Amino acid sequence: xxxxxxxxxxxxxxxxxxxxxxxxxxxxxxxxxxxxxxxxxxxxxxxxxxxxxxxxxxxxxxxxxxxxxxxxxxxxxxxxxxxxxxxxxxxxxxxxxxxxxxxxxxxxxxxxxxxxxxxxxxxxxxxxxxxxxxxxxxxxxxxxxxxxxxxxxxxxxxxxxxxxxxxxxxxxxxxxxxxxxxxxxxxxxxxxxxxxxxxxxxxxxxxxxxxxxxxxxxxxxxxxxxxxxxxxxxxxxxxxxxxxxxxxxxxxxxxxxxxxxxxxxxxxxxxxxxxxxxxxxxxxxxxxxxxxxxxxxxxxxxxxxxxxxxxxxxxxxxxxxxxxxxxxxx
Numbered sequence: 001x002x003x004x005x006x007x008x009x010x011x012x013x014x015x016x017x018x019x020x021x022x023x024x025x026x027x028x029x030x031x032x033x034x035x036x037x038x039x040x041x042x043x044x045x046x047x048x049x050x051x052x053x054x055x056x057x058x059x060x061x062x063x064x065x066x067x068x069x070x071x072x073x074x075x076x077x078x079x080x081x082x083x084x085x086x087x088x089x090x091x092x093x094x095x096x097x098x099x100x101x102x103x104x105x106x107x108x109x110x111x112x113x114x115x116x117x118x119x120x121x122x123x124x125x126x127x128x129x130x131x132x133x134x135x136x137x138x139x140x141x142x143x144x145x146x147x148x149x150x151x152x153x154x155x156x157x158x159x160x161x162x163x164x165x166x167x168x169x170x171x172x173x174x175x176x177x178x179x180x181x182x183x184x185x186x187x188x189x190x191x192x193x194x195x196x197x198x199x200x201x202x203x204x205x206x207x208x209x210x211x212x213x214x215x216x217x218x219x220x221x222x223x224x225x226x227x228x229x230x231x232x233x234x235x236x237x238x239x240x241x242x243x244x245x246x247x248x249x250x251x252x253x254x255x256x257x258x259x260x261x262x263x264x265x266x267x268x269x270x271x272x273x274x275x276x277x278x279x280x281x282x283x284x285x286x287x288x289x290x291x292x293x294x295x296x297x298x299x300x301x302x303x304x305x306x307x308x309x310x311x312x313x314x315x316x317x318x319x320x321x322x323x324x325x326x327x328x329x330x
Contacts, residue, residue, distance in 0.1 A: 003272075019058060078220050083223055085117065090230050091231050092244070110310070131200040224296045242283065271307060278293055
């Protein structure tokens with residue numbers, strides 16, 4: 001949800017873990033999977049999400065391994081903006097100007113302070129729980145939360161082969177080389193231990209990084225970029241070796257916690273929000289085109305509706321807008 005929304009320049013979210021049942025959905029990692037919504041309009045996005053994410057459709061805590069969800073629909077807005085220096089600034093300096101203007105508007109409208117924050121250093125220096133003495137142990141301890149336990153990989157290989165004369169299914173390379181049908185190492189006991197380890201990590205996060213106060217559902221809102229930072233990313237791989245281009249899903253060696261992995265590990269809500277556009281010279285059309293600029297807004301698990309209310313207020317103030325169809329978002 002988050003990266004497709006970023007490259008398309010639309011609204012899209014990874015909600016708090018457990019906010020929507022995935023019964024009947026083929027799992028990737030059942031304990032971490034979520035269901036989000038795409039939209040071009042911030043008001044319709046908020047309205048649909050609030051009607052869809054109802055307590056009757058919350059995921060079972062037996063699957064997430066986490067505490068029951070509490071999802072207040074209030075204006076208990078965050079008091080701080082965490083500008084993550086290990087994920088930001090945006091790659092394109094022109095896009096960063098747009099981001100800084102967005103931060104300035106957000107801090108003005110909600111009377112927020114801006115703190116420079118290093119997520120990687122925080123987990124390296126401070127992470128400890130009864131089940132994991134450091135982040136590395138935590139990450140290894142939750143590795144059992146994999147698709148191999150749910151077993152859909154093995155079933156798919158077996159059933160596809162039976163239908164197609166023993167052929168292996170045409171899956172993406174990372175899954176083809178993993179050898180789904182051969183991985184039987186994740187036992188039920190190991191999986192349950194991984195769930196307990198993950199819950200301890202979520203509890204650490206909600207005590208030390210993003211936590212509730214009497215005034216705020218999530219005391220802070222954390223900003224990062226899961227997209228391309230305002231550069232084009234071409235479908236032709238060779239075109240992405242040129243300056244001012246970007247590969248998708250690029251991670252940096254100093255990111256202990258990857259941007260994409262932050263909320264899958266810690267259960268938080270991660271919303272992709274379009275905030276502008278910047279021009280670039282296309283190596284395909286040989287013409288000036290525009291690429292969307294987006295930012296990811298992260299809040300503590302369960303604070304989805306508070307963030308939606310914040311987004312509606314930003315739309316009221318003209319800071320966020322409805323995205324057009326066509327070549328340019330605005």
